[in-house]
Amino acid sequence: MNEIATDIRPEAATDEPFVVFDRVQKSYDGETLVVKDLNLAVPRGEFLTMLGPSGSGKTTCLMMLAGFETATHGEIRLAGRSINDIPPHRRGIGMVFQNYALFPHMTVGENLAFPLEVRSMGRSEREEKIRRALGMVQMEDFADRRPAQLSGGQQQRIALARALVFEPELVLMDEPLGALDKQLRETLQFEITNLAHQLGITTVYVTHDQTEALTMSDRVAVFNDGVIQQLAPPDELYERPQNSFVAQFIGENNKLPGTVETIAGDACTVRLEDGSVIDATPVNVSEPGEATLVSVRPERVEFKPEVTAGMEHTVEAEVLEFVYMGDTYRTRLRVAGDEGFVMKCRNSLDQERLSPGMRIRIGWDPRDARALDRV
Amino acid sequence: MTDAAASRGASPLDPHAAVAAVGGGVAPTGTAPLRAADGRPLKAALQRAERVNRRRAFLLVAPLLLFVLVTFLFPIGNLLKQSIWNDGFVVHENFATGTRTPIMQNLGGWFDANPPGTPANEEAFAALAADMAQLRELRAQGSVGTRINYEVPGTRSLFTKTARRADDLRPPFMEAILDVDEDWADPALWAAMRGASSPLTLNFYLAAVDLERNAQGDIVPVNENRAIYRDLFGKTLVLSLVITGATLLLGFPVAYLLATLPLAKSNLLMIFVLLPFWTSLLVRTTSWIVLLQSQGVVNDGLVAAGIIGDGSRIQMMYNQMGTVIAMTHILLPFMVLPLYSVMRPIDPSYMRAARSLGANSFTAFRRVYLPLTIPGIGAGALLVFILAVGYYITPALVGGADGQLISNLIAFHILDSLNWSLGAALASLLLFGVLILYWLYDRLVGIDNLKLG
Structure with missing residues (x-):
């Protein structure tokens, strides 16, 4: 179906993942590295998301994979074959752009026919494939429209269909839903993941929206400063962040600075700046006396006396603000001098409503408090 | 697929459909014009509201409009007129006094009385002699000669020479004038004068595409060495x-x-x-x-x-x-x-x-x-x-x-x-x-x- 697939060296295709970044570095100016020593392997059929703030190198990685940027050092392999010297049009990779990049002078049908025409496909085969691709995104009736006559969501569906119509095995998506409103984004997130799994294609998806990354991906690579901070499935990323950047970047997070007091196996105690002591799980601390940042998710914080009573250590907190969010209550607390500590409770009939000024004691399961690096 | 449904046209949630429905409720017949809150027709109210803006917009463009009118449209109109209107053969303008005197009236009368193609006879030469006398008096022979020279090259001197001796011309005029210069017998010259005697002419356009009228008034290509x-x-x-x-x-x-x-x-x-x-x-x-x-x-x-x-x-x-x-x-x-x-x-x-x-x-x-x-x-x-x-x-x-x-x-x-x-x-x-x-x-x-x- 594409030139790359036919060129695979059999011995390499069997044992290596589909997409491999091998010690890839990228610099634009020769002075700073945008991507630093990137190693990443994507198995066939996986939906991998590159997540990170802008300037973290994630889009550069995608562009190197697509062939629009050249790696300064290292090798990118697709199906076991180095693609460093293969021009973009011979890589056979489908791509969806943030601004859709639908050709404005062609109709939807002509846009979809484009990749098939440049592959010299016959007319009847072409039409069959276009019909099928439009069907996949439920846009069968729009073949004769111009892109300008479509809404943003419809345009993105067409862009998706165009990237899939020539049946690539690898599809890259560069923040494809960034320009859409929230509701439409959620619908399309669902459709894109479904489609990707149905077709069994490998997808590399770039976004700065962590919700999108968590809901869509098989695995997420969190980028910062040109380095992958953590590569893990969404639940692990959220519940077991490996460093404070990931903890901070993914989801809402409370960070408590302190120093390690005692450490024993997979449990430690941390003395906070106001002198109080809490339980935590050591992640990247190893010695007592080390500075650390303890990360606790807002929804894992407990305040009910009947729960906290059984805990070894609890911390005193003062209620500063109590916000009704519908499905949850969001309570802002002062903990160890920090006024940004947030606690989330499920809105249930028996839930206690706190009011500002109240003093409570809070605690958590030691497994939910992760002692991370201090940055 | 909410966006897709909306673009398919009249959905129950189409905002335009809703407006139409409300409008229909106010005016059940559907033909009565919509009215503003004070009862006046909506169109009149809208026009009134927009009038000040429109006037201001017009005042802003007025200077340019005037400028373009005076410096562009007028000269171009004049140019277009020049190309089909040349009264050099029928009116003499004295640039010193600004007076405009009709000239070549006698010859004009003869052209009117005789159809195109009529050979010039004694009557025509008599009219020419009379006009020549007038040209001499007005010192207009040069400009009239130039006008005919445009169409029949080399004829300007005919006019100056003949006008100079206009007072000596005696009947029979045909003989007298041909005696001054026998080129006056050229039918092409007479055809050119006939053409020039009416100021409205397409001859310049013909000349501009290398065509001319022959003595019979038919349109023919000009001589090859003059076609440029x-x-x-x-x-x-x-x-x-x-x-x-x-x-x-x-x-x-x-x-x-x-x-x-x-x-x-x-x-x-x-x-x-x-x-x-x-x-x-x-x-x-x-x-x-x-x-x-x-x-x-x-x-x-x-x-x-x-x-x-x-x-x-x-x-x-x-x-x-x-x-x-x-x-x-x-x-x-x-x-x-x-x-x-x-x-x-x-x-x-x-x-x-x-x-x-x-x-x-x-x-x-x-x-x-x-x-x-x-x-x-x-x-x-x-x-x-x-x-x-x-x-x-x-x-x-x-x-x-x-x-x-x-x-x-x-x-x-x-x-x-x-x-x-x-x-x-x-x-x-x-x-x-x-x-x-x-x-x-x-x-x-x-x-x-x-x-x-």
Whole structure:
């Protein structure tokens, strides 16, 4: 179906993942590295998301994979074959752009026919494939429209269909839903993941929206400063962040600075700046006396006396603000001098409503408090 | 699929449908006009509300409107009139006193009484003699002679010679006048005078396309050695097309470079594109002479480098080549600027998308980039072509005999031969030609696809 697939060296295709970044570095100016020593392997059929703030190198990685940027050092392999010297049009990779990049002078049908025409496909085969691709995104009736006559969501569906119509095995998506409103984004997130799994294609998806990354991906690579901070499935990323950047970047997070007091196996105690002591799980601390940042998710914080009573250590907190969010209550607390500590409770009939000024004691399961690096 | 459903038209949630329903409720018949809250018709209320704005807008454009009217529409109207209206044979204007005296009345009467093709008889010569006497009195024989000279060359002296001896003419006038000069017997001369006796004439347009009326009043091509205008129109057209093509070929890559460079760099380069605009046209043109003439920099350099011999210097100036080179340079910015303004907003992701879909860079350019620049190509080509067709100074300076364009001949008729009517007819033909091109462009590409900047 594409030139790359036919060129695979059999011995390499069997044992290596589909997409491999091998010690890839990228610099634009020769002075700073945008991507630093990137190693990443994507198995066939996986939906991998590159997540990170802008300037973290994630889009550069995608562009190197697509062939629009050249790696300064290292090798990118697709199906076991180095693609460093293969021009973009011979890589056979489908791509969806943030601004859709639908050709404005062609109709939807002509846009979809484009990749098939440049592959010299016959007319009847072409039409069959276009019909099928439009069907996949439920846009069968729009073949004769111009892109300008479509809404943003419809345009993105067409862009998706165009990237899939020539049946690539690898599809890259560069923040494809960034320009859409929230509701439409959620619908399309669902459709894109479904489609990707149905077709069994490998997808590399770039976004700065962590919700999108968590809901869509098989695995997420969190980028910062040109380095992958953590590569893990969404639940692990959220519940077991490996460093404070990931903890901070993914989801809402409370960070408590302190120093390690005692450490024993997979449990430690941390003395906070106001002198109080809490339980935590050591992640990247190893010695007592080390500075650390303890990360606790807002929804894992407990305040009910009947729960906290059984805990070894609890911390005193003062209620500063109590916000009704519908499905949850969001309570802002002062903990160890920090006024940004947030606690989330499920809105249930028996839930206690706190009011500002109240003093409570809070605690958590030691497994939910992760002692991370201090940055 | 909410967005898809909405665009399919009348859905129950269509806001326009809702408005229509409310409107129908107020006016059940559906024909009564909508009314504003105070009961007046909505249209009148709207007009009232917009009136102040409209008046202000009009006042803002009024100065330009007046300026254009006085300096542009009026002269062009005058020019068009000149091309079909020349009363040099029937009215004499004394420029000192401003009095206008009808002349050649007797001959005019004879032309009215006798159909075209009637040979000039004694009666006609008598009328001519009487008119000659009047011309002598008004000292108008020169201008009248010039008027006829436009159509029958070499006849001006006939009028001056005959008018000088008008008082000596005695019947029979035919004999007397033919005695002064037997050229008066030429039927073509009489046909020309008949034509000129009515100021409204298409003869100048005929002359502008190398046609004339013979003695019988039929339209025939002029003698081959006098036919110059058609060739010149053709040459103007071809040279303008060559210049347009050359500016496109040279300007497209430049515009592309400007459009793809970062803004800071492209602004710097843009200065070089605009530099010619800030230099006097004469300076630019003469510098081309310095460069390209046979003793010029380029030829000297080629000779010094031993590429050509001293005896075989290339003639690049004072011919068509000079005109093409100099005008291509001068008109290049008019191609680059519209192209640039179209290319700048073209998102680079279009090309990337095309590449990722499997098109090599040439195919991506041809199928995606080029079509997107069509409005700029159209605008630039139209602009350059129209400017080139009417260009005057550069061909006059560097064109020599061979590189002259139609506008140089128009200038000749306006400034030297003072045959304003013919100049006006040539200029009008040029104007109509350009209008037809514009119309064609509109039909083929669409004027709304034009992007000038």
